[in-house]
Amino acid sequence: MVIPALNEEATVAGVIAAVRADDPHEILVIDADSSDATAREARDAGATVLNWREILPHIPTRPGKGESLWRGVAAATGDVVVFVDADLRQPAPGMVRALSAPFSDPGVHLVKADYRRTFRGEPTGGGRVTELTAKPLLRALFPELGHINQPLAGEYALRRATALELPFTAGYGVEAGLLVDVARRHGPDAVTQVDLGVRRHRNRPLAELGPMADVVARTLLDRAGVAGNGDVDKREPLAGIL
Template sequence: MPEDRKPPAQIRQFNHRDFDVPKLLEHKGNTKVSVCLPARNEGLTVGPIVATIKADLLASGVVDEILVIDDHSSDNTASVAREAGARVVAAAEILAEYGSGFGKGEVLWKSLYVAEGDIIVWCDADISQFGSRFVSGILGPLLCESDVDVAKGFYRRPERDREGGGRVTELVARPLLSLFCPDLAALHQPLSGEYGGKRAVLEQLPFVQGYGVEVGLLIDLAKQFGLNGLVQVDLDVRHHRNRSLAELGPQAMAIAQTIMRHVDWDLAPVASELIRPGFAPVTVDVSERPPMVEVTSYLTRTLELAATLQP
C-alpha cells in the first residue's frame, strides 16, 4: 500500500435478525417511516412485496406508509400495487417543473419529495420470494442506533451461487472504488437497491438520474458526512430477475461514469455513447438532480407538513 494511502475504514455490520418488530417499536417513538418502491413494469412482483410489508410492518405500526413510484410502466404495476395497499404516484406527476427526467435515480429523488417519513427505506420492486426482513433489517440500525444515518443491505443470491456483489459490482464498481474510494469498496454490495436513510441526510445529497444513483449517493455521503454513520446489514438471501449482459452494459457504463466524475468532473463526460458491435449505440447520461434542500417547492412543502403536525 502506498505510504500516503490509509487502510480502508471498517464499516459497521448488522444482521436483520437483530431487529424484530417489538424491538423496532420500542425504539420508534414518534419517528415516521416511509417505504418507497421505484417500479417500472413490475406487475408480477410488486403486489406480493407491498402485501408483505403491509401485513408484517404497516399493520404493526413499524412502517407508516408504503409508496410506489410508477416510472412510466406499460403493464399493470400501478393497479396491482394500489390493490395490494400502496399509495401509488406516477413519477411524471412529481416536480413536473424539473421536466420528465429519466431512470432509477430520478424516481428515488422524486420519492424523497412525496414521501412523508423521517426515515426513507428503498427496496427494488423485482424481488421474488420477498420477506419483510428487507425492510426491517434496513430500518433496524436507523431506529435503534442514534449515530446511524444510512443503512445499506447485502445478501446472497443463489441464482448465481455467490456471496459477493453482482457482475457489475465485481467487474466495474469494486475495482474503480478500490482505486478511488477504497473505504466504499469494503461494502459487500455497494449497488444494492435495498437501503435507507434519515431524511435530514438524504435531502442534502444530489441524485444521479440513472443507474449511477446508488454509488453516487455513497460517494457524496462520504464526502459530506464521512462514513461513521454508514452501516451495512445482512439481509440473508435475495431472489430476483437476472439480466443479460446486453442489459447490464449501460448500467456498467453509468457506474463507471459516475465514479470517475465524482473523482474529477473532467475524467468522464456527463453523457456518452456505449458502442457495442451488433447493437445500436446507447446514450448513457449521468446528469444529477440537486439536493432536495435546494428545491424551493420541497422546502415549502416541508414547512406546510410540519405545520400540520403541530399540536
C-alpha cells in the same frame, strides 16, 4: 418507504406484501410510466401509487431509476426513507425493520443491505456489475468504502434530512453516488450494512448490463473528480426545491 417501479407487474405485489408485514409508516410506489399492470397490482396490494409526473409536476421527468428515487424522497413524509426494488423475487418480511434499526444511532445516515445474490439459482457474492465494476472502482478510488459488500443494492435506507441534501444521479449510478456522497459529507462511519440473507432479483442480459456498468463507472469517476469521464446527469439536492 419508496419502491421505484417500471413494468414490474409480476413481482411488485409480492414486494409490497413483504414490506407491509413490517407495518411501515407509508408505502409509496413511484411508477415511471409503466406500460403494464404494475400500478394496478401495486394499488391492489395496498400501496399508494404515484406516477412520477405527479411529484414536483412543474419539473419535467428524466429517464432513469434515480429520478424515481429523487421524486420519491420529495413525496415521502417519514424521518427515514427505506428503498426497496420492485423486482425482488420471493422477498421475505423483515427488510424494513432491519434496514431501519441502525438509525437508533444518530451517527448513522445510510444503511445498505448486505446479501448473497443468486445467479442461475446459485447464491453468489453479488451481481455482475457490482463485482466487476462497482467494487473494484470503490476499492481503488474510495478505499474507505471497500468493505461495503453490496454497494449497488436497491434495498437501503437514508435519513430523509440527509437525502434532501444530496444530488441524485438520474440513472443506475444513483446508489453508487449516494454511497460516496454520504461518506464524504458525514464520514465513512455514517454508512453501515445489515445482513438480509439471500436476495433474488431478475437477472438482466449482458446487453442491458453493459450500459448499467458504464453509468456506474462514470458516476464513481465523477465523484472522484477524474477528468474526461463524460457528463453525469444528476438532480440537484431537493433542499433547494422543496
